[in-house]
Amino acid sequence: MEQFYIFMLVALFALAITDLVVGVSNDAVNFLNSAVGSKAASLKTILIIASIGVAVGAIFSSGLMEVARKGIFNPGQFYFNEIMVIFMAVMITDILLLDLFNSLALPTSTTVSIVFELLGASVAISFIKIINSNGALGEISNYINGAKAGEIVVGILLSVIIAFTVGAIVQWISRFVFSFHYQKRIKYVGAVFGGVAITSIVYFILIKGIKSVAAIPQSFLSFVDGNKPLIVIACLIFFTAISQAIISYTKYNLLRAIILIGTFALALAFAGNDLVNFIGVPIAAYQSYEIWHGAYQSTGVLPNELVMSGLSGKVETPTYLLILAGLVMVVTLWLSKKARSVMYTEINLARSSEGAEKFEPNFLSRIIVRASVNINGAIATVLPNSIQDKIDLRFSTDDKKAVKHHNDEPAFDMVRASVNLMVASILISLATSLKLPLSTTYVSFMVAMGTSLSDKAWGRESAVYRVAGVFNVIGGWFVTAIVAFVAAALFATLIYFGKGIALVLLLILAVLLLARSFMVYKKTEKEKEASQKIDRTSLITINEIISESSDNISKVIKRINKVYTEVVDSLGLQDLNKLKKLKKQLSKLENEVDTLKSDIFYFIKSLDERSVEASKFYILTLDYLQDMVQSIGYISKNSYAHVNNNHKNLKFNQIRDLKKIDDKLHVLYERIKDDFDGDTFEDIADIIDEKKELLEYVSGLIQKQIERIRSTETSPKNTKLYFSILLETKDLITATINLLSLFKEFHSDFKRLR
Template sequence: MEQYYIFLLIALFVLAITDLTVGVSNDAVNFLNSAVGSKAASLRTILIIASIGVAVGAIFSSGLMEVARKGIFNPGEFYFNEIMIIFMAVMITDILLLDLFNSLALPTSTTVSIVFELLGASVAVSMIKIFSNDGQLSDISNYINGSKATEIILGILLSVLIAFTVGAIVQWISRMVFSFHYQKRIKYVGAIFGGVAMTSITYFILIKGIKGVSFIPDSFLEFVDGNKLLIVGICFLVFGLISQLIISFSKINLLTIIILIGTFALALAFAGNDLVNFIGVPIAAYQSYEIWHQSYLSSGVLPTDFAMDSLSGKVETPTYLLVFAGVIMVVTLWLSKKARSVMYTEINLARSGDGAEKFQPNFLSRLIVRASVNMNAGLNLILPKAWREKIDENFRIPMEKQLKKQDEPAFDMVRASVNLMVASILISTATSLKLPLSTTYVSFMVAMGTSLSDKAWGRESAVYRVAGVFNVIGGWFVTAIVAFTAAAIFAVIIYFGQEYAVIGLLIIAALLLTRSFLVYRKTEKEKNSKKKIDRTSLITINEMISESSDNISRVIGNINNIYSSVIDNLGLQDLKKLKKTKKQLKKLEDDVDSLKSDIFYFIKSLDENSVGASKFYILILDYLQDMVQSIGYISKNSYSHVNNNHKNLKFNQIRELKRIDLRIQELFDEVKVDFDSDSFDNIAGIIKEKRELLDYVSSLIQKQIDRIRSTETSPKNTKLYFSLLLETKDMITATINLLTLFKEFHDDFSRIKK
């Protein structure tokens, strides 16, 4: 009996270590984004500052893990064995849920996940107890603290509305003061801005950051709480003076200092206060085991008979566990690639300018953007022309910054400072007023609000960015629903399955985490394999030919694979593999669409001697898109035919298509080899072979016409077969046109070089 619970404890602590890594990977977004997005310092320096904040916050935390022991449920209503079931269900759910969000590169709240997991698991166990004892559903209030869940949901809504609105207003005022030429204006207003920013961040550290630090006496915290205005006033004067001295007598950028201090403050608060979300449950389980085990040794009470009233008291976490947790968090911060993915999702939504968008527009985002455009037009009619010109002047980005380099900051340091300053003010104010605001939600929505008012969301990108914000906010509510449901299901499984269920769920969790890691690594390799040219360095004709060659090789290789797969699986009527081919097609379409989206930046960055060649690049992409559209019709029509359970193509038709496929494979392989090696001498021969293949496809069209007149009886088969032949013909024609264009351009350029 003891061995079973010792096994559960070991499993819980292994899960806790895993939870620390996946949790930090998600929450790192809160304190890294502003510094990384603005490139206030090197990534190494930013990580060092954040690591110090995380380490200090974790090591000196008092470790009062209240939420895991009594925040959600009343422990006195549960027996020891039931408490362990709840904790095990919670930890398995938390790891899988947070890893899912990390894999999707979406930030979510670890507080919301742990609260609703505890709520779901405890509700499930409570319901089992109630129905086992023939109780009433209303008895659930004896077991569960329902007000906590309501508080968390209220926190989501408050965070979204307040943080977004305040962030937008403060950023608009800051931009009016500094404009995008802040290096000049900071000499005059920098002392005031620095005083406000550093005061707000310091106040945040005093109110939120050191709230859980063990060696800070309660008397000091009471003094801070009772003398807020005095502390704020003194800090403003001191930091304002320091800011002016930095501006006047040093070459240090004041905004860099503000951003790094803010990063440290948020990292400190994260580790000091959110540590409970990762290790609170295993520690509560360990404390529960100690309480029961002492009673078991003295009185022999069984786990199924021992009520956990004692868990309601205050029990501090051992310091060595906090040190261990701090080390894991710091290591994860440096090594986790998923943390970078989550971080860059928010940076991408907040960045200035256009580029590749991760999220697709939806009805709601289009509606809001359209309403904003109309409202802006109305304001322009009301505001005097002089006011509009003054506002536009302050929000006008300098020409040299409009074409952004790949390593340029996503936004400037004014916005980064405002992000940290506003987030600090809101979180510390809410904490002092005991309002349920979420650190994650505040940090994210402030960043989105400042992006909007800073005109980072222009007409070209607004509909995508707004859709992205709705996706993230929707994910927050999904977190609560999924956390509650999954934890409840796992708790029921463990309750009835006991140790077999625990072992089974642990194995499933390990397999899912492993699969997630492998899929993520594969995705990252695919991203890294795509060569991207720097759109801001001057591009020569040589570089244009080289990139066009890479694009042609990559697209033709993918088309070749998709075509062969469709023909093979169409003959086998394999719906599952045809559906998989459609997913490959979607990636190819996105790839070509991304290339076409970059045409503006590509032409902008051509050197003067190469501008005339831009038409060549545009036509190359146009032919590639024609080829992709043809293979798209082939794939989708084949899938639809099989999915609708129509008759299979006849043996002769499949054989003819396979012959085309084999010849296309040979020719496309030749093209790929030539373009991969930058050797274009064989293009003329390939074009000749493709023309012969084109004639063969035309002969098959005539052959099918003859069949219809004699033996063909299926209209659906005829429709599919003709569409496959015609789209194949179009694909070959587009390929011939592309190769001809490339050969002529390459030959002309070679003659000019000579």
Template sequence: MEDIYILMLVALFALAITDLVVGVSNDAINFLSSAIGSRAFSMRKILIVASIGVAVGAIFSSGIMEVARKGIFLPGQFYFEEIMIIFMAVMITDVLLLDFFNSLGLPTSTTVSIVFELLGAAVSMAAIKIYKDSGDYGEILNYINTSKATEIIIGILMAVVIAFIIGAVVQYFSRLIFSFQYEQKIRYAGAVFGGVSLTAILYFILLKGLKSVTFIPESFLEYIEENTFIIIGAGLILFTIVSQLLMSLLKMNILKVIILIGTFSLALAFAGNDLVNFIGVPIAAWQSFVLWQDAYLTSGALPSEFLMSGLQGEVSTPPFLLLGAGAVMVITLWFSRKARNVVKTGVNLSRQGEVSERFDPNFISRGIVRYSVYMGNVLEAITPAVVSKKIDEKFQNQKSFTKDDEDTPAFDLVRASVNLVVAGILISIGTSLKLPLSTTYVTFMVAMGTSLADRAWDRESAVYRVAGVVNVVGGWFITALVAFSAAALFASIIYFGGIIAITILLGLAIFSIARSFVIHTRKEKEEALNKPFRRKELSTINDIVVESSKNISSIIGGVNKMYSKTVENLGYYDKSKLKKNKKAIKKLESEIDELKRNVFYFIKTIEENSLDSNRFYILILDYLQDMVQSIGYITRNSYNHVNNNHKNLKFNQIKDLKRVDEKIKKLFDEIEDIFEQQQFSRIENVLAGKQELFNEVSQLIEKQIKRIRTTESSPKNSELYFGLLLETRDLVTSTMNLLELYREFNIAVETTSFPKRELPVK
């Protein structure tokens, strides 16, 4: 009997390690976004500082572990057997949930997931107990720590609003003080700014955090409590003087100092507050096992008879477990490639300049932006012109944040400092009150609030950024619902299925994680092979040619494969594969959209004064867009024809299309290789044979006309067949126009006379 629970403990701690890796990859990067987005330091330095903060924060997290034991449910109402089922259901659900949301690319919160998983599993187990006993489901409230659970849930929801508002307010006044040209102002106001920031960090991160450390003497904590205002006042004076000395004597940028210490403090607050999400449940399970084992050895109490009232009291967490968990978190920070990618969403949503927007507008974001614009116009109308002018001067941004690349800062040092200090303080307040505030919620919403106050969301980008925020917040609510439902379901399955159910669910978790790893690795490889234009590298015609050749090769290769697959799947009347082709075409369209979004920045950054480079770039996009539109029409119409259950094309029609496909495949293979190798001198040979392909398509059109007059009886077949042939001709035409453009360029390189081809008119 004891062996079963030992195996469950082993499984729980194995799940905890997995949860640490998956959760940190998804969550911990939040405290790195400000330092990374501002480019204040190298990634190596940022990770070193963050690692130290995580290690220290792990030690500070002991007190908040109580949330897993008694924060959501009343352990004294459950037997040891039932407690272990609750904990097992929670951990399996957490691993599967995080992996599921990561696979979908949706942001989630480990704090929300663990809270609602504990609540769902406890409610499920309580419902089973009530069903077996009285049948009065109103008694469920007797099993749940309703006051504490309500306090935690309200705290999490309030954190969203509070973090956004405080972030916006603090950033607004910080910008009024420093403006975007803060280099001069920082000499005078920087010392006070540094003093206030560092004092706040000292009090909320270190002094409040010390209360959770078991080896700190009680007398020392009492001294801090009695002399709080003296410590704050002394800290303010001391850190203001230190800040001034750092700027005057060592010529250090105080904002960078704040960012460095703020990164440490936020990492510390993250580990101190979020560690419970990953190891709180296994530790509570281990402590439950120790309590039952002692009772079993002394009185022979069975797992189904021993109430877990012992968890209701104070139970300290062994420091070696906290240190071990901190070590896993630090290792994950350094080696998780997935963690490096998560930061992009938050950074891009708060970027000061334009960026390739990830989220599409929705009716909510459009309504919010429209209402905000209206309110802004009202405020502007009632504000004196002199005041408005003064404020606008403070927000005049002459710095360049427009380049969407790895070297250009997304925002400046002032905003990064505010992000870190405000988020760190809010999280630390929650930690000191033993409320597991979501670091994802707090850091994200502070960053969004500071972005709004900093006017990073202008009329060009607001609708996309607000849509991103709406999607992220919506994902959090989905997390809560799924976490509650899944944990409740798994608890019931484990209760009735026993060890067999646990084995199956653990196998499901292992399979899910392995599958996620394979998919993520494959996606990384695809992204590495399909890099879009990097506008920072495009400054001359030669730069455009070198950078665009491989992108064109990739697009032509994608069009080639899509054409062959569509013809083949249409011949077999394979609806499912045609549907996959229809979805896959969106990838090509997104590549073209990405190139089109860069037109403005390319024209702004081009070094040459003539229109030659601009014209050349726009013509490339035009021909590529025509090609993708043609293959999109071919793919979608083929799917719609089959999906509507129309008659399949006749054998001769499919045979003719396959003959065309073979010629197009041969043609596109050669073109793909030309651009891959940048051997433009070979273009002449390809163009010489273009008329043969045009003649082939024209003959098939005439052939179909004869069929209609003699044997063809299906108007839908004729409509599809004509459409395929005409779009094939347009596809070849666009391709040949692109080749002719590059042939002219190749000649222009030798004659130093770039062709003056006119821009298309459509």
């Protein structure tokens, strides 16, 4: 019996280490995005500072472990064996849920996940206890700390609104003061801004941090607690003077100092506030075991007889466990690639530049953007022109070139990054000092979105996509709550009735799912690296344009060639699953070509004067590539729809004719690919002639099918599919000929001019 609970404890701490890894991977975005997005320092420097903050915050977090022990349920209503079931269900659910969001590169709330997991598991066990004792369902209030759970949920929801609003207001004021030409104005107002920003951040560090350090005398703590206004005023004067000295007598960027201090503070807040989400449950389980084991040795009480009222008291968390947790978090911070993926999702939504958008617009985003445009128009009619002009001047970015930002350029400037960190640190520190486990993810994300909005980062070109992205992330938060509750309740029920067998099976399931997630993520990252193209805005010479175009043509030709063959083969075999996969692959290819076309504006802007004429060639090349992709896409979609609707198979003669086309097309496409891979374009004229012959062959098959209809063909659906394949094949060949002719002509002209 005792060995079984020791096994559960070992499993819980193993899960806790894994949970720390997946949790930090998701929550690193909270304190890294501002510094990384603004390029305030090198990534290595930012990580060093964040690591120190995480390590210090981990040591300061001991007082918050009460949430896992008694924040959601009343431990005095549960026996030891029931408490352990709840904790096991919570940890298994938490790991799987957080890893899912990491794999999707979406930030979610570790606080919300742990709260609703505890709620779901404890509600499930409570209902089982009530049913077993023939009690009324209304007795659930005796088991669940509904007031505390409600307080946490309301606090989290309010934090979303408050964070967005405060972030937007503070950023608007800061931008109005500094404008985008902050390098000039910082000489005059930078000292006050620096004094306020650093004071707020340092105040948070001191007021929250020193209370958890045992070495600090109680008399000093009492002095700090009783003289907060005095300390704030003194810090404000001191740091304003320091900021002015930095501006006047050094060349160091004051905003960079604020960002790095803020990164440290937010990392500290993350560890101090969110560590409970990762190790609070295993520590509570360990403390439960100690309480039961002590009672068992003295009285022989069984696990299902000992009520866990002991968890309601104040229990200190061992310092060595906090240090170990901090070490795991720091190592994860440096090594986790998923943390980078989640971080860049938020940076992408907050960036000032235009470019490819990750999220597709939806109904809500369109309505909100349209309403915002109308409201702005109404305000403009009321506000005097002189005031409008003054505001517009402050928010003007006319000194910026209309060229897409490169990957090595900041996503936003240091003014916005400073506000992000300052506001998020203040809000999180207030909640932490009040012992409220608010979501640092929600706060940091919504502050970043609020500052982006007021900073006019979401222009008419990008707003509908960015707002859709925000809704996707927020929607994911609600999904987190629902899935966490349901999954934890389900797992708790399975473990309660299935005992050791169910526990082992669930642990094996968790390991398999995590392993699968890791393999899928690794494969996805490899595909991303393989498909990465150079930035079109860097193509400024004709040679580079030809090289980029050759690369694009070769890759598209290769994929079209492969898909055409697989579609014909799958039609012959009536392989629905394969056709479905091909349809998805082609959607991805269509998106890639569409992304190339969306960069045309920035591409033309970046060309040197001697290469401007090449822009027409590049545009037409992409247009023909899009025609080719659309043709093979129609072939794939029509074939899938035909088989999916269970229509009659194509006849043997029809499949045979399509296979002949495929064989001829395959040979020609392989020659085209070899030419463009090797940058040898001497065979293009011969290939064009052979393509024309293939075009005539396809036209002959169309006439042949017309004769079949007049004599033997009996299926209108077969005829429709066959004709659509032949006609789209003709369009595919025609687009290929046009592309080759264009390339041949442009290459010949370039050689003559050179």
